Amino acid sequence: MSQYYKAQRTRNLYDPDKNNASETGEAFKVSRSKIDLFLQCPRCFYLDRRLGVARPPGFPFALNSAVDTLLKQEFDIYRQRGTKHPLIERYGVDAIPIPHKDLDRWRHNFTGVQYLHEPTNLLIFGAIDDLWQNSKGEYIVVDYKATAKDEAITSLNKDWHIGYKRQMEIYQWLLRNNGYDVSDTGYFVYCNGKTDREAFDRKLDFDVTLIAYKGDSSWVEETVFDIKKCLDGGQIPPAGPDCDYCAYIQSVKSKEKI
Numbered sequence: 001m002s003q004y005y006k007a008q009r010t011r012n013l014y015d016p017d018k019n020n021a022s023e024t025g026e027a028f029k030v031s032r033s034k035i036d037l038f039l040q041c042p043r044c045f046y047l048d049r050r051l052g053v054a055r056p057p058g059f060p061f062a063l064n065s066a067v068d069t070l071l072k073q074e075f076d077i078y079r080q081r082g083t084k085h086p087l088i089e090r091y092g093v094d095a096i097p098i099p100h101k102d103l104d105r106w107r108h109n110f111t112g113v114q115y116l117h118e119p120t121n122l123l124i125f126g127a128i129d130d131l132w133q134n135s136k137g138e139y140i141v142v143d144y145k146a147t148a149k150d151e152a153i154t155s156l157n158k159d160w161h162i163g164y165k166r167q168m169e170i171y172q173w174l175l176r177n178n179g180y181d182v183s184d185t186g187y188f189v190y191c192n193g194k195t196d197r198e199a200f201d202r203k204l205d206f207d208v209t210l211i212a213y214k215g216d217s218s219w220v221e222e223t224v225f226d227i228k229k230c231l232d233g234g235q236i237p238p239a240g241p242d243c244d245y246c247a248y249i250q251s252v253k254s255k256e257k258i
Contacts, residue, residue, distance in 0.1 A: 014050050014231045021121040021228075030227060032112070032126030032170045035220075036163055038227050041240030046230055055245055067146040067191050067206075068129065072107070075130055087189065088132075091210045095140050095187075098133035106131070113174040120228035128171050130189075138183040141171045141215075146206075148193035154209055156188070164188065165213060173217035185214050 012029070019028040030049075037055075038045040047053040078085045079097035088095055100106075106113045112127035130142035145164065147153070156164060168186045175182045191206040230237055239246035 011052070012049075013052050016232050019121060019231075021119060025121050027116055027121050027123040028231070029123045029125060030224075032124075032167060035124070035170060035223060035227065036166055038230065039166065039223065039240075041243035041246060042230055042237040043239040043246055044243060045227075046233070046236055050231055051236075063204075064146045068144050071144045071189060071191075072129065087208060087210055093187070093210065093212075094134045095132040098131055098139070100131055103131055113171065113178065115174050115177040117224050120224055122224055122228060124170075124174060124224065126167070126170050126174055132187070134183060136183075138181050139175060140183045141168055141175065141186040142189060143168060143171075143186070144189045144191070146191040146193070148195060150195070152207065152209075153190050153192050154211065156211060156213060165215065168213055169215040169217040170220055172215050173220040176217070184216075185212055187212055 014028050018026050034045065034049065037048065044055055048055065075085055075097045079099055082096065084096050105111050106128050109127045112125040114123060114125040116123050128141060129144045132140040132142055134140060143164070168188075172182050172184070172186065188211040190209045190211055192209070194205045194207060197205065239250075
């Protein structure tokens with residue numbers, strides 16, 4: 001057994017006795033990404049958070065992380081100046097990058113924006129990329145995305161974009177539950193690497209678009225209760241209908257019986 005799976009057997013697992021919703025119960029942390037995992041496949045979520053068997057880890061996208069870091073540094077320049085970024089100007093958006101005493105913590109993957117959902121004793125958290133504010137004083141959630149596609153990216157119209165939309169809505173829900181006035185409309189700063197250059201020449205150019213998205217976070221509350229019910233259950237739930245991981249396991253099992 002790999003060291004990864006040895007570590008997963010006992011670390012950060014839900015215990016129905018320890019993590020109950022009583023005054024003495026220890027809150028159980030559920031990240032934004034784990035909420036998305038639950039929505040994709042309750043079975044994978046239960047195996048991960050309750051039994052300690054996670055999906056095989058993916059490889060980190062180092063280039064995406066580099067773009068993310070550079071965008072944060074760039075927008076922070078305009079945040080310090082108290083002025084609009086040229087991308088915001090180009091799209092005519094009523095917003096500026098806004099300073100906030102907790103922004104560094106909210107951006108950190110292991111802290112993020114946090115909210116203790118008292119009825120379930122689940123501590124929901126997620127790390128935002130950026131925070132803007134409009135002239136009405138509403139906070140605007142901003143998320144950075146990087147890819148390399150031949151087509152121009154001007155809208156979130158692919159099936160897999162549902163995860164991006166849910167991500168935005170969870171961030172909006174978290175900030176609202178921390179007492180902030182949050183705009184329904186968030187923005188994706190989408191960086192699309194250009195592949196039509198004659199040579200690499202030690203640099204990668206990007207087309208950068210700003211995509212507005214009007215979120216609806218009304219589903220989050222009910223989902224948190226569903227997650228709690230799943231964690232408290234004593235049985236492994238059914239797989240999600242489109243879960244490739246569970247489909248692979250079932251296929252392997254069927255072959256092993258031959």
